[in-house]
Amino acid sequence: MAFSACPICNFSVPTHELERHANLHFIGEDEARDMEFAWRIALLPPIPSPTNKYISIFVDSAPSSSHGIDARVDTTASEGNRNDRGHASLVLSQKREVLYKIEFDxxxxxxxxxxxxxxxxxxxxxxxxxxxxxxxxxxxxxxxxxxxxxxxxxxxxxxxxxxxxxxxxxxxxxxxxxxxxxxxxxxxxxxxxxxxxxxxxxxxxxxxxxxxxxxxxxxxxxxxxxxxxxxxxxxxxxxxxxxxxxxxxxxxxxxxxxxxxxxxxxxxxxxxxxxxxxxxxxxxxxxxxxxxxxxxxxxxxxxxxxxxxxxxxxxxxxxxxxxxxxxxxxxxxxxxxxxxxxxxxxxxxxxxxxxxxxxxxxxxxxxxxxxxxxxxxxxxxxxxxxxxxxxxxxxxxxxxx
Missing domain, CATH: 3.90.70.130 (Cathepsin B; Chain A)
Incomplete structure (x- = not known):
């Protein structure tokens, strides 16, 4: 795997993650944590469940954690529900635009x-x-x-x-x-x-x-x-x-x-x-x-x-x-x-x-x-x-x- 140095903190990260890592320097701590959380969820592989038509996704396998998210993706979705799955996936994988920060409104x-x-x-x-x-x-x-x-x-x-x-x-x-x-x-x-x-x-x-x-x-x-x-x-x-x-x-x-x-x-x-x-x-x-x-x-x-x-x-x-x-x-x-x-x-x-x-x-x-x-x-x-x-x-x- 190729690694590159972050131009902001000089920390070595995988090259394919460099842009995401650098963008986190320009937003608040809470926002950075949310983006990191969403990114981790987006990388999780699908979990097949033949007995339950819903998939519950939890970070660190901790349902009671404050970071727990129940994505509830319908695995038996028909053609009409395909867009619902695409919507749920996009909610988790979308990225925030990095703004130039101004002091006042x-x-x-x-x-x-x-x-x-x-x-x-x-x-x-x-x-x-x-x-x-x-x-x-x-x-x-x-x-x-x-x-x-x-x-x-x-x-x-x-x-x-x-x-x-x-x-x-x-x-x-x-x-x-x-x-x-x-x-x-x-x-x-x-x-x-x-x-x-x-x-x-x-x-x-x-x-x-x-x-x-x-x-x-x-x-x-x-x-x-x-x-x-x-x-x-x-x-x-x-x-x-x-x-x-x-x-x-x-x-x-x-x-x-x-x-x-x-x-x-x-x-x-x-x-x-x-x-x-x-x-x-x-x-x-x-x-x-x-x-x-x-x-x-x-x-x-x-x-x-x-x-x-x-x-x-x-x-x-x-x-x-x-x-x-x-x-x-x-x-x-x-x-x-x-x-x-x-x-x-x-x-x-x-x-x-x-x-x-x-x-x-x-x-x-x-x-x-x-x-x-x-x-x-x-x-x-x-x-x-x-x-x-x-x-x-x-x-x-x-x-x-």
Whole structure:
């Protein structure tokens, strides 16, 4: 067996275990113990039991130990239960993504910087979220979609208890890209998004494969989450309706009033193009907040972040700012975006110093020049039964730019 020295502690470990060992240096003691525990279980060979259709797995053969786990894998499972065995196996073998550790809550720092800005503006932000950056030596150029799934997952695990209990087997952490690829393949095996599954020939694990909002929705829906998709396109959208239309209930051709402080500004909906997308994002985040006063310059929304896809790249929208223009009083929107291509350390540094963060996070409507955009968001609650079956088929609401 080949051995290699750990670059962190210089301890000699088997070469095939070097990556796992090194990653343990970057997480907490409790997390490291949990990962080691799961890894040991994953390596255990199957135990045949002809008299009992269930297999009970215990570490160190100690059922009464605090580390005891009853995996209860059904060895008589039929074709319909095969995915259950795959789910249980993946829960034990998945790996946690190693994050760059920041000292303070990223969104709390962003909120503070927004509150310090001068001028009349109002901002709506989502709650907690971690930033997952692409790594040059690992996923640069193709991994942005997976990183956005990680960002969205970090929010759901932290902010929604029902999501935390079902996501990734209730592990309570965000898996790495390789594990997410296996979760997507399992979602396809369960029947979620058959056309998309066919496009990838039912396989993504270990491949440098671009994905988008459809794959994000299929993965999250496989856990019962109500992931929705909405399209914004320059093509005609006659007769299109969907779950997102309620956020545009005032219509594109009507004016929208937005309260900023003690004043109310009119956002005239007759503007064409990507203002439609910006108004939708504003209405989405503003339709549900944590009960904070509308007079505050920055308020928190209970809505999930938005997976934001366009040709060539994807990012995560964590909020939106509305600011009246001096000339005509119309609202100018700035999307607040976390980009996987940005360095987490650079984001932390700019926000902590309140300097340069605007160039990394703010994106005005004028920067939206693509002919088509797609968003994915997650409604509260867990689907089951007939509703879960319906979620296997992908549909979107289409709005014309």
């Amino acid at each position: 990223l969104m709390a720092m962003l909120r503070r910087c927004l509150e310090l800005e001068r001028g009349s503006s109002r901002t709506v932000l989502c709650g907690y979220i971690d930033h997952f950056q692409s790594i040059v030596s690992h996923d640069h150029g193709w991994g942005c979609g997976w990183r956005n799934i990680q960002m969205l997952s970090s929010h759901l695990i932290k902010q929604r208890q029902e999501a935390q209990q079902v996501l990734y087997g209730g592990s309570g952490f965000v898996p790495n890209i390789e594990s997410l690829q296996r979760w997507l393949e399992l979602a396809w095996n369960k029947g979620f998004d058959p056309p998309g599954s066919d496009d990838f020939n039912q396989r993504v694990h270990g491949m440098k494969t671009w994905i988008g909002t459809t794959e994000c929705a299929a993965l999250l829906r496989s856990f019962g989450l109500r992931a929705r998709i909405v399209d914004f396109s320059t093509r005609k959208a006659a007769g299109v309706s969907g779950p997102m239309d309620r956020f545009l209930s005032k219509g594109v051709d009507s004016s929208i009033a937005v309260s900023i402080g003690e004043k109310s500004y009119r956002d005239f909906g007759k503007g064409k193009g990507h203002q439609v997308l910006a108004r939708w994002v504003w209405n989405y985040f503003s339709s549900s907040n944590t009960g904070e006063s509308g007079n505050q310059p920055v308020v928190l929304s209970e809505k999930s972040p938005l997976y934001f896809q366009h040709d060539g790249h994807s990012r995560t929208i964590v909020g939106i700012q509305a600011k009246p223009e001096k000339k005509n009083g119309m609202l100018q929107y700035n999307l607040l975006i976390l980009d996987p291509s940005e360095r987490t350390r650079a984001l932390e540094k700019s926000l902590s110093r309140n300097s340069g963060w605007q160039q990394l996070i703010k994106r005005g409507v004028r920067t939206l020049r693509k002919p088509q955009y797609q968003l994915c968001y997650v409604d509260p609650g867990i689907a089951s039964g007939e509703e879960l079956e319906e979620l296997k088929n992908m549909h979107s609401a289409l709005h014309e730019l």
